[in-house]
Amino acid sequence: MAQGRPGRPKKADSAKAAPTGRRRKDRAKLGGDGRLKLSAPEIPGYVTRTANDVDTRLYDLTELDDWEFVHKDEIGNQFGEHNVTPGNRDLGTRVSRVVGTDKFGKPIYGYLLKKKKQFWNEDRKEKFKRVDETEETLKRAKGVENADGSIKFGS
Numbered sequence: 591m592a593q594g595r596p597g598r599p600k601k602a603d604s605a606k607a608a609p610t611g612r613r614r615k616d617r618a619k620l621g622g623d624g625r626l627k628l629s630a631p632e633i634p635g636y637v638t639r640t641a642n643d644v645d646t647r648l649y650d651l652t653e654l655d656d657w658e659f660v661h662k663d664e665i666g667n668q669f670g671e672h673n674v675t676p677g678n679r680d681l682g683t684r685v686s687r688v689v690g691t692d693k694f695g696k697p698i699y700g701y702l703l704k705k706k707k708q709f710w711n712e713d714r715k716e717k718f719k720r721v722d723e724t725e726e727t728l729k730r731a732k733g734v735e736n737a738d739g740s741i742k743f744g745s
Contacts, residue, residue: 630660630665630685630702631665633660633664633665633704635706635707636704636705636706636707637704637705637706637707637710638660638702638703638704639657639702639703639705640689640700640701640702640703641657641700641701641703642689642690642698642699642700642701643686643698643699643700643701644692644698648701651703652703655705656705656706656709656713657703657704657705658703658704658705659684659685659701659702659703659704660684660685660701660702660703660704661682661683661684661685662683662684662685663683664685664704665685665702684701684702685701685702686699686700686701686702687699687700688700
C-alpha cells in the first residue's frame with residue numbers, strides 16, 4: 591500500500607474544464623413556477639396576456655369579455671423569445687405561437703390578447719371588492735355548532 595497524503599485525492603485537470611451540457615441563456619424569463627414566460631412589447635393603453643386555444647377559452651375572453659386579439663402590425667416582430675412570423679401559424683394577422691400539445695399530440699396555440707387598461711382596472715376593482723366582501727363575511731362568522739353537528743355561520 592502506497593503511503594501518500596491522507597484525505598481526498600486531487601481532482602483531475604479535466605474536471606476543471608468548462609462544464610458541458612445546456613444552460614438557459616436568459617434566466618430572467620423564468621416565472622416563479624419555473625416555466626418560461628411569453629413576453630410581448632408593451633402596447634400603450636392596453637394590458638396584454640396570452641390565452642391558449644383550448645375549449646372555449648378564446649371565445650369566452652374575446653366575445654364575452656373585453657379582450658381583443660393582437661395583430662402583427664401592433665407589436666412589430668417579437669412575441670416571447672421567438673420571431674412572430676415563423677412561430678405564427680394563424681392564417682390571418684393574429685399573433686400566436688405553439689405553447690404545448692394536447693393529449694393527442696396536436697399543437698396548442700397561445701394567442702396574444704389585449705384589453706384596455708381602463709377596463710382591466712375596473713375588472714380588478716370588482717374582483718377585489720368580491721374578495722373583500724368574502725373576507726368580511728368570514729371575519730363575522732361565529733362558527734356555532736348545532737345539535738346535529740353542522741356549523742352555523744353568521745350572526
